[in-house]
Amino acid sequence: TDYPHISYHDYSNRDLKYARWTGSLWATETLDYVGDVPGKTSLALDSTDSPHISYDDGVDENLKYARWTGSAWDIQTVDSGGVVGAGSSLALDSDNNPHISYHDYSNRDLKYARWTGSGWKIETVDSVGDVGRHTSMVLDNNDHPHISYYDFGNSDLKYAKWTGSSWNIETVDSANSVGTYSSIALESNDNPHISYLKLTGVDLRYATWTGNQWIIETVDSAGSVGGYTSLALDERGNPHISYRDATNDDLRYAKKVGIVSYEWDFGDGSPTGLGERLTHVYPSPGIYNVTLTVTDVYGAVDTDTCTVTILPRNQPPIADANGPYYVDEGSPVTLDGSGSYDPDGDVLQYRWDLNIDGIWDTGWSSGPHLEHTWGDDYSGKVMVQVWDGEFTDTDIANITVSNVAPTVELKILPTNVNVSLRIAGEKWHDVSIELYEDDVLIAEGSFTRYPGSPNDQILDLTHLEVNISRRYSVIVRYTPEDDIINGQPNGANPFWIVLKLVDQEEVWVHHTFNVQHPETHTREVDLTTAILSHGLTFEAIAYDPGADDLTFRWNFGDGTNITDFYPNENKTFPIVVTGIVTHTFPGSATYMITLTVEDDDFGVTPVTSMIVLG
Template identity: 30%
Template sequence: MKTVRGASLCFLGAISLLAVACSPMTPSGGGTNLAPVPVLSANPLSGDYPLVVDFTSAGSTDPDGSIATYSWNFGDGSALVSTPDATHTYTTAGSFTAKLTVYDNGNKSSSAITVITTTTPPANVAPTALASATASVGKVPLLVSFSSEGSTDSDGTIASYSWDFGDGTAASTLANPDHIYTAPGAFTATLTIVDDDGGSDSGDVAIQVNANVGPTAAANSNVTGGQVPLTILFSSAGSADPDGGITSYSWDFGDGNGSSSANPTYSYSIPGTYTATLTVADSEGETDSASIDITADAIPNVAPTAVSAATPSTVRQGLPVSFSSVGSGDSDGRITAYNWDFGDGDSSAIANPTHAYSVAGPFVATLTVTDNAGGVATATTTVTVTPNLAPSAQAGGTPSSGKEPVLVSFTSAGSADSDGTIASYNWDFGDGSATKTTASATHTYTSAGSFTATLTVTDDFGATDTSTVVTAVTANVAPTAAATAVPQAGARPLVVSFTGSGSSDSDGNIASYAWDFGDGGTSTVTNPSHTYAAGAYVATLVVTDDNGVASAAVSLGISAVIDDDADGSQPPADCNDSDSAVFPGAVDPLDSAGIDSNCDGADGQIASTLFVAATGGADSGSCGAIGSPCASLSQAVLNAAAGSKSVVQASSGTYSAGFTLTDGITLRGGYAPGYGSRSGTSTVNGSVTASSTSAGATLSDVTINGSGGANATGVLAQSSTLSLLRVTVESGTPTGAGSSAYGVRAIAGSAVTIVDSTVSSKPGVAGAAGSGAGSPGAAGCNGGGGGNASGPSSPGGGAGSCGGSGVASSGNGGTGGNYSGGGANGGSGGGGASGGGGGCGSVFGCGSGAGNGSGGAAGSGGAGGAGGTNSATSATALWAGVTGGTGSAGALGGGGGGGGGGSSASASGGGGGAGGGGGGAGAGSSGVGGAGGGSFGVYAHNSSLTVTNSTVNSLAGGTGGAGTAGGAGGSGGSGGGGGSKSCCSAGPGGSGGGGGAGGGGGGAGGGSGGPSISVFHTGSGTLAVSGGTQTRSAAGAGGSGGTGGASSNSGGSGSVGSTGLLLRIWNNSATTA
């Protein structure tokens, strides 16, 4: 492959054609960007058109960046291409300049070129076809293998082959095909080839297909005649096929038999003239035939021998005689026919026949036999036939008399035929009925009268005789039916025992019983039992005697009522006939299934019941009947109390408001529409209160979701007797800091019983955090400065106390020495801080100067407040948790001592400064943490509580509230400075001592955590818990204490409140964890 680089082309500057490639290599713009370096490669660079050239820009670079785009111009006017590599086809002859232009990422470009030369291709040379065939001559069908081997294309390749076989069949495109010619004839097969430039050539090959020549048959035999059995040796010698071979031989011997052997042997067994034919076939199915005539002669015949006999030879007319040809034969063949002539005009062709002579007399029977060759022979035998004697008839019958119907057995015993047999019997019973043809017969006379039966016998030759027998028949008396039934009335299914055994027949016996029970049932039993469904029926009995006479029907009335439960009441008055405990007037308690036992239309006593429906009810002063229920529970209870109703039944559904349950009322929920059964749940979204129900009230089968709010309570009993049966109570969500939740709360001497129920309470609310930190103490007063000395007799005066009271009062400064006297001592602070000593006094001066006052002591910090405890002693009608205690105030800081008066030395000393006041005490915090609210499943105060087989759940107690911080102690006051000396050796006054800081106040204590107690009882009354489960969730954590006030002596922090109680049961301090 030739590669042309743009950079190298610049050395050929003399060639103007390449100038275009050089100029882009020099940067054409300002700046520092360097031009890219293109590299153009092409393959091939020349060739005949159409010429396909592959172009590539591989090796192109940009010294200071990257190549961004490519542009190919192929120089033949075709469209530009912008890929790094390209393929292009030149379709005309010429010289073309291809140019690659590359652009870098700074949009600077450079180009490289190369020249592509294309020439006109030379003219195509046609290919040379060479056709040949194997087996080009042969007999039809002829398989020929054709070949194009030797066919060539000097300047390319052969692209296709086509063979025309010359016989009108489809051409083949194979180079070397096979073909079968199916008809004779001369054919020219032509091969046509086409090269890759469309040039073509043809070649022929001649094919000769010859027709088939059929075979020639030659039939031969060793003999052509003779006496049967005649055996012939047949031969096909001389048979031939000139253009192949004989493939099959078929001999037809002329008598229906044949053979496929070339040279068979065959025997003729029947005389006659036969034509034996040989048919041969070659491989192409062509045939030829040849024949031979064969004569088979018969053997001379010997006549047969006839022998005849008759048994018996003497016989009565009409009886059979057996004739025999036994002994007849044919020595050289077989007898083929027999013929008997019996001498009475009858004949037979059977070898051994039977014949009866119908008239008496002597007869000669002749036998003629014929053999297979037609020879005949005869023989005779004589038969003597005597005349027939008539038979004798004898008739008998038993019984000879009786009541209708009478079954008589007739017999022909004693009848006989002296010279033969009785052939038939015929009985005529004398009552017009059909005759019978048996020797013995039975017949039933069904009516009264005297009847003569006649027997006729006929012998085997038709002679007859008769005999009679008389039967006397008397009339039958019908039977009498008698029927009873026990019971004839009762509840379904009614089992009735029938008795028909009292029926009778005066002149015979009862043969059958026919009961019709009136409901489609029947029986043939004498004393049957039958079960009746509800209804009124008529049962009948008909009896039939042994003579088939039926009685008159006897009828019995039967009544089966609907009382399936056998309680004595029938529907529709009995509203449940499958339950014997349900009937009008039955005791009807409020049972768990809501069954209407007394059929008054509702569970319980409808007269004492008022009805309320969550859906479809309407409130009014008169609502509550079962057909017009109230809509709200409060209206229902109100109307029940006003109407002296003791029960309120609530249908399933949701009631949107709580209510107050009044004295003597039982409210029960969960009824299906119509109040005849129980289905679903009655849910009350609101709290229920029982107040002053001394006679007792009951809540049953309802779900109560308390209203929530402060000290949320699901059911509240106050001064009441209340039973909760199969209820589900939930307290509602309490609100307000420290508020508790109560599932059921009993107070003020109530007596509450909870059975088979589920009671739960929501979590208690966290206690309130304390408010307001302790006040900080006031700062102490600052001491005043001592007076300055002004001359020998004018010492500076000491500053007075700046104030404060008690321990916080500041000491006064001492007066400076006067001329030669010593300075006065400073005063002590209120808390005991000493004042500074006065300076010495001397005319000439002395060494000890005035002393500074001592600082006041800091006040002690206040104690932190106590945390609230988890005591239950304060619980009354509501739970009362213990709040945190208040913090103590800090102590006051001590006042500083006053500075001493300055020393004197002929000049007066300076006055002492005053001490600072003590700091004010920090106030203790009163912002105590409130107690957390409790969670109580059941809560009782001064009341009695019984919990049986119930689930009681309490959730978490509320967290105790946090206490606030104590006040910071006040800072101590600064001591005043000493007064200055007047001159010379006198000394200045001492400084006053600073006041001590006040103590910090104590922080307030945290409130106690709220309890989680399943069952809680405090105060008077009793508690009994049995069965069921009690669960408690978590006790509330105590509230954190407030921090002590800051100071030199900080106040103590308040204590953390106690964790709330976590118990299943609390009963006046007796607990179950």
């Protein structure tokens, strides 16, 4: 996944720590307690991306090694023979076995350890003087180690490599205190490159083995530079070095290009071109042989030739936006760029600007058509741009998007009434009730007044869905002559017809019977006025295909007008708006109800309804 892994020393807690990037965050772990001395760690990833780390244990002053097994950390002491392990450098061979170079401080030696598959094999590489500090190690194509290190006794940079049977050791640079902070890398042919610090002058130095000699260069001498170097070679074998600028407390970077000269013969008789990358314009179509001659820093020369075929110059495409277009708001229209063409027959790409504001409203597409819906009226232009891979062309067409007036549905919501009878006064008298719709009996009932609260003696007669064009009445009958007790002096039975509406409001219609009469008494009550006194509820549903604001203007035909405004704040389309109003008419009559719905682009739709009350 190419995610980074880092091993490092936690000085605050005296621990060896490890961090890796998971793709979304850093996962850190503490591996080992290593003491006060902030030692150098070295990390390598094996073929399964599992980390291996070498480090010196500041507590026991040993060389230690940690590897991730896939489920846990395996930590081993590699060398405990004295004060060992400082400045270790770790590399993994083709079998993922670790190799470590390090300094033996007790004996002032350069040492090397490798895992054989069953145990650690440790050997002294160089023991002449005080050697082995600032080691850096890499393995070649045969898994043989190459080590750069500092000879403290002579202040030299040294280099050791395993030939397969013995160690070959040589001094690379002895120019007055050189070789600390070395970093080694190998070319594809296993020739070594080494970056390091020259203490005298505090310069960054660089050494390259050509195959028969060492080439030494000063890379940077501007101030105190060159500490903590790290070297890598790119695919061309060119060095890239990171290092410290102690003067400015900066991190610096240097690179070197191996080839110093590029010379181009374009094969058309034009002057030779110089540079790694050049642009050349041929005067006419044809086949040309192009020759590149390169020279490296050591004067070596090589050439290569390729053939270039120059085709006739590409002709730009021709755009056609078609049109003009006419469409209603809220309805799709297909913009057609299929009339565009390329003189060379190249395949075209298309994109559209729908209001000529300089911002393309679509990305590139291989299709010449675009279906689009405008949510509001618009009179303007659209533009298509075509591209053949090199050239573009544009064309503009007129478009008219017309406003569409809203459509409206108007209806009167049903008036629902529960009809009940309540009586009070003298006990044991019975009362009957009859409900008529246009003189047709539609419900009847009776009950007797018993002792107790009148509120507990209510007759629920019926649930009535009112037809506003009809008349509703009740007849209440009282027959005292067959009652158990035919009244008391001045006795009376008041009654109430209770109308409960859907909003739980109640209308009470009252009358009182005198109970001292032997004959039947009746009372007829007109309920129409009482019902309509609560008002009628009108519902209007308006549909607009555009993103318009709507205004509802109500005229109830009795001199009453109401206006309601419904803004379309989000400018969505199409929109559906429901308006509900309740109106109380002054009496029984014929009324013409008119609702006018208008959008914000002056589209007007009137709708009427005639009602007859009573």
